[in-house]
Amino acid sequence: MDVTGRILVVDDDPALAEAVTASLGRRYAVGCAGTGAEALTKICETCYDLILLDHRLPDLLGADLLPLIKRFFPATTVLFMTGQGSEEVAIDAFRGGARDYLKKPFSLQDLLARVDALFALRRQGGERRVTASTVPQDGRAADGRPGTDPDRSRSILRAVHHIEQHLDEPLTLDAVARIAGMSRFHFCRQFRKTTGASFRTFLLRTRIARAKELLRDSTRSIGDIAHEVGFRDLTHFGRVFQKFEEILPSEFRRGTVHASR
Numbered sequence: 726m727d728v729t730g731r732i733l734v735v736d737d738d739p740a741l742a743e744a745v746t747a748s749l750g751r752r753y754a755v756g757c758a759g760t761g762a763e764a765l766t767k768i769c770e771t772c773y774d775l776i777l778l779d780h781r782l783p784d785l786l787g788a789d790l791l792p793l794i795k796r797f798f799p800a801t802t803v804l805f806m807t808g809q810g811s812e813e814v815a816i817d818a819f820r821g822g823a824r825d826y827l828k829k830p831f832s833l834q835d836l837l838a839r840v841d842a843l844f845a846l847r848r849q850g851g852e853r854r855v856t857a858s859t860v861p862q863d864g865r866a867a868d869g870r871p872g873t874d875p876d877r878s879r880s881i882l883r884a885v886h887h888i889e890q891h892l893d894e895p896l897t898l899d900a901v902a903r904i905a906g907m908s909r910f911h912f913c914r915q916f917r918k919t920t921g922a923s924f925r926t927f928l929l930r931t932r933i934a935r936a937k938e939l940l941r942d943s944t945r946s947i948g949d950i951a952h953e954v955g956f957r958d959l960t961h962f963g964r965v966f967q968k969f970e971e972i973l974p975s976e977f978r979r980g981t982v983h984a985s986r
Contacts, residue, residue, distance in 0.1 A: 729753060730844050731772065735764040735787070736779040736806065745777065748833040749840060761785040765886040768794065769879045773801055775843060777836075778823075780807035780814060788817050793885065795822030797878040797919065802843050806831075880905040881919040884912070885927075892932055892955050898924050932956070933969045940978045947974050 902912035956962035
């Protein structure tokens with residue numbers, strides 16, 4: 726049977742991934758990823774029409790990966806999967822850009838029906854696949870809205886993935902531009918155009934976001950956390966944290982501890 730679309734299954738359960746691949750593989754080209762990092766690598770290398778994204782992954786939450794996918798590849802459809810089944814998780818998934826939601830355990834017949842329906846929606850224009858041929862030279866789609874160059878998106882996503890995986894290391898503009906395969910000038914321009922922020926602002930914002938997660942663990946010292954997210958000077962960390970969050974790291978920690986009681 727002719728393949729009618731590309732699907733990436735992001736789930737750390739090998740048995741489930743194998744069953745889903747066997748079921749959907751009769752009609753679609755199916756790839757698998759067991760972690761968020763592996764998923765990002767595959768997304769950077771291949772254009773997918775649909776991503777089946779599990780909520781619980783070994784290295785991060787699907788809810789954290791979802792906005793990245795939709796930011797860089799808005800035309801890619803995402804079906805969110807979770808074993809929790811809570812209404813809150815479903816709402817967060819839809820807010821993050823998921824088109825459908827599936828609670829585990831599910832039947833393969835139900836999954837196939839959902840997938841077929843999502844591809845039918847794509848064929849009707851509800852969520853078109855964007856390829857290089859659909860993006861004119863001026864970067865705008867045929868309907869006048871800003872277009873998305875998938876090659877550029879994959880390059881910038883590769884850079885973002887590298888940043889998030891190496892926050893504890895010195896990250897220079899030139900080095901990350903090389904990861905993206907771009908010149909310094911071209912990278913700066915495309916990075917801002919794609920993410921809405923300069924490289925430096927994005928890097929600092931990402932480091933502070935990671936620091937906020939770590940600060941919820943009251944057993945970790947603020948100095949250790951600062952070092953883990955790439956700050957070698959505790960005073961500098963405090964100034965940057967306060968710039969983004971309008972409070973000091975110690976105040977943020979006290980607030981999260983009290984809220985958890």
